[in-house]
Amino acid sequence: MNSKNITIIGGGNLGSSIAKGLVQSGLLKPEQITVTNLELHLIQHLKDEIGVNITTNNLEAINNSQIVIVAVKPTVARILLNEIKEPLQKGKQVLISVISGIKIQDLEDILVDVPVIRAMPNTAIAIQESMTALSFNEKGLEHKDEVVEIFDQLGATMIIPESQMPAATVLASCGIAFALRFMRAASQGGIEIGLSSKQSLEVAAQIMKGASKLIIENGTHPEPEIDKVTTPLGVTIKSLNKMEHEGFSSSLVQGVVSGHKKILETES
Ligand SMILES: NC(=O)C1=CN([C@@H]2O[C@H](COP(=O)(O)OP(=O)(O)OC[C@H]3O[C@@H](n4cnc5c(N)ncnc54)[C@H](OP(=O)(O)O)[C@@H]3O)[C@@H](O)[C@H]2O)C=CC1
Numbered sequence: 001m002n003s004k005n006i007t008i009i010g011g012g013n014l015g016s017s018i019a020k021g022l023v024q025s026g027l028l029k030p031e032q033i034t035v036t037n038l039e040l041h042l043i044q045h046l047k048d049e050i051g052v053n054i055t056t057n058n059l060e061a062i063n064n065s066q067i068v069i070v071a072v073k074p075t076v077a078r079i080l081l082n083e084i085k086e087p088l089q090k091g092k093q094v095l096i097s098v099i100s101g102i103k104i105q106d107l108e109d110i111l112v113d114v115p116v117i118r119a120m121p122n123t124a125i126a127i128q129e130s131m132t133a134l135s136f137n138e139k140g141l142e143h144k145d146e147v148v149e150i151f152d153q154l155g156a157t158m159i160i161p162e163s164q165m166p167a168a169t170v171l172a173s174c175g176i177a178f179a180l181r182f183m184r185a186a187s188q189g190g191i192e193i194g195l196s197s198k199q200s201l202e203v204a205a206q207i208m209k210g211a212s213k214l215i216i217e218n219g220t221h222p223e224p225e226i227d228k229v230t231t232p233l234g235v236t237i238k239s240l241n242k243m244e245h246e247g248f249s250s251s252l253v254q255g256v257v258s259g260h261k262k263i264l265e266t267e268s
């Protein structure tokens, strides 16, 4: 990896987060990373804060790179891919698409004979804590090790068949927003029972970190961990039962399924 350059096309929410994570990881030097955008002033902060190259010239950036990450909105994806297909087909750069709802076949229809990987990360990639799902086309598989090496530096990585990509999009990528909404709701509850807004948020963030680490580091399931907290006749079970009466788990499951239906419509 040390000698390769990466271009990120589309320095928006996710593209900028990927650039930040890459620099923080130390896997590449900032000068090996180029971020492009339609308007340079919108990504000037990346040059100022993390020292990566910035440009509006997609073709030049691609020609100077071996790995190209495309992070534009689905609505402009096809136009963009048609604009950049020539240098990609000539140079055989590895193309990593984080665009949701655009299948490998759609990418291959435009980019003939190019190694293609679909990656579905979340914005915690900026701090190397993403959950990233990866699917490869046949040529992309030749680059599996180096692509996994990159995303392993940026959090946890899961290789999945592309048929699971809609599910991974909802749970891994949208899921960080679901978790943050839980955090906000918990902290609002905290304020109502007497903690300051600052205290509430600090507590809510730390309980989520603690809960995550318990599961990730111990390899256990949430339910036995919940059992350890629920004292008979106690406070926790009173709160949990009220939450469940109000549809807590059910609303989360339905929300996830609803997002899945939406992405399946896009991918069909
Ligand atoms: N945000 C997230 O958490 C996640 C997003 N994704 C996917 O990643 C993609 C990007 O999402 P997100 O970062 O939120 O979107 P943003 O709109 O924040 O970022 C996309 C950026 O690409 C720029 N852009 C558009 N056209 C071009 C072009 N031709 N050349 C260079 N840059 C261009 C846009 O500029 P302008 O605004 O001026 O149009 C914008 O700054 C989407 O396809 C999304 O589905 C996947 C997983 C998680």
Ligand SMILES: O=C(O)[C@@H]1CCC=N1
Binding pocket: 100, 169, 173, 174
């Ligand atoms: O909301 C969206 O459509 C994108 C895809 C995954 C996360 N954000």
